[in-house]
Amino acid sequence: MPHYARRMGPVETPSQYRSVLLNSPGAAELPEAETSLIDAHGVAWHYGDPLGEQRALSSGPIVIDRSHRRVIAVSGLDAPTFLNNLLSQKLIDAPEGLAASALDLDIQGHILHHADVAYTDGVYYLDVPAYQCETLHSFLTKMVFWSDVKVNDTDLGVITVLGEAPAVEGAAATRTRPWGETQRTDVLVERGRVGEVVDKLRAQGVRMSGLMAFSALRVRAGEPELRADLDEKSIPHEAPSLINRGSHIGAVHLEKGCYRGQETVARVENLGRSPRLLVMLHLDGSAPVDPVPGAEITLAGRRVGRLGTVVHDADYGPIALALVKRSALNSGDLTISGEVEVSAAVDPDSLPLDEGEKAGRKAVERLRSNQ
Numbered sequence: 001m002p003h004y005a006r007r008m009g010p011v012e013t014p015s016q017y018r019s020v021l022l023n024s025p026g027a028a029e030l031p032e033a034e035t036s037l038i039d040a041h042g043v044a045w046h047y048g049d050p051l052g053e054q055r056a057l058s059s060g061p062i063v064i065d066r067s068h069r070r071v072i073a074v075s076g077l078d079a080p081t082f083l084n085n086l087l088s089q090k091l092i093d094a095p096e097g098l099a100a101s102a103l104d105l106d107i108q109g110h111i112l113h114h115a116d117v118a119y120t121d122g123v124y125y126l127d128v129p130a131y132q133c134e135t136l137h138s139f140l141t142k143m144v145f146w147s148d149v150k151v152n153d154t155d156l157g158v159i160t161v162l163g164e165a166p167a168v169e170g171a172a173a174t175r176t177r178p179w180g181e182t183q184r185t186d187v188l189v190e191r192g193r194v195g196e197v198v199d200k201l202r203a204q205g206v207r208m209s210g211l212m213a214f215s216a217l218r219v220r221a222g223e224p225e226l227r228a229d230l231d232e233k234s235i236p237h238e239a240p241s242l243i244n245r246g247s248h249i250g251a252v253h254l255e256k257g258c259y260r261g262q263e264t265v266a267r268v269e270n271l272g273r274s275p276r277l278l279v280m281l282h283l284d285g286s287a288p289v290d291p292v293p294g295a296e297i298t299l300a301g302r303r304v305g306r307l308g309t310v311v312h313d314a315d316y317g318p319i320a321l322a323l324v325k326r327s328a329l330n331s332g333d334l335t336i337s338g339e340v341e342v343s344a345a346v347d348p349d350s351l352p353l354d355e356g357e358k359a360g361r362k363a364v365e366r367l368r369s370n371q
Contacts, residue, residue: 030212056209086140097176107260113128125156162185177249222280292310296336
């Protein structure tokens with residue numbers, strides 16, 4: 001069985017991890033977090049004021065507990081070359097404080113794992129949802145062979161500060177990058193210190209917000225979570241935020257050397273376009289219940305897509321990510337199946353403006369014009 005099969009199959013038994021911050025006043029998990037496709041089990045979805053926690057970012061930094069994510073540490077003299085040969089991001093000659101993501105693809109270019117990456121003191125830290133950790137750790141370990149590389153599971157967790165982030169003492173790694181209209185700083189600390197670190201941040205004026213606030217901004221940024229927003233056929237170009245372009249650092253470097261699945265990435269980049277795109281939808285706010293991730297999306301009775309993360313945004317109301325066929329993106333309102341059918345419209349600002357110059361296609365056109 002390919003090592004992505006578990007990731008794409010039924011939702012696995014969730015991690016037993018439970019953040020100490022769930023004991024905070026007003027803390028509430030995502031309803032049915034144990035079975036949701038969204039990776040939210042073990043941390044607070046909100047602390048009693050979900051929309052207010054989102055709006056708090058307009059007046060100062062907020063801190064989100066994402067310590068349910070698992071962190072793998074990769075080190076050793078050969079670690080840069082080892083990871084660079086396996087993953088889609090350029091990781092050789094990584095600068096201290098690297099803030100990026102990386103994908104593990106299969107030979108056909110389908111996404112198997114999606115990790116956020118930090119680099120400090122000669123160690124690469126790859127953090128992933130708990131349901132991806134075991135298979136990614138196993139894959140990396142099997143590929144070591146005779147390399148001077150150590151692959152270790154850790155007891156680190158992720159704390160994310162949106163806005164101007166105070167320094168955190170004793171962090172294993174910190175990565176900071178632009179994220180939408182704000183700044184995002186991910187701090188990796190021992191899980192046993194999560195409560196202490198958040199208390200110190202709150203003492204410096206940082207407000208505590210739940211994972212719902214992070215998810216709303218993630219949807220607006222078009223950043224997918226693998227199990228919720230993509231499927232077993234997904235390739236990187238279907239989620240434009242995954243592609244490095246200009247100053248934007250995503251998960252796929254378009255000019256690095258060979259890695260598994262690179263041929264598909266190069267072919268789509270130079271010759272064609274992905275058949276589907278991950279876009280943001282505005283959902284009908286009058287519906288009595290929200291649709292759930294994984295629901296079928298139709299246009300005039302024809303299946304055209306799959307619903308991903310659904311969240312209520314403080315400014316936009318109910319929004320979602322969805323993987324939709326290109327042919328349906330400009331064809332009117334979509335319908336989402338479920339307990340109650342819900343109408344949805346594609347946010348035009350979520351459609352990519354730059355998908356590359358398609359140099360290969362231009363070369364073919366020049367050859368044809370010269371015949």
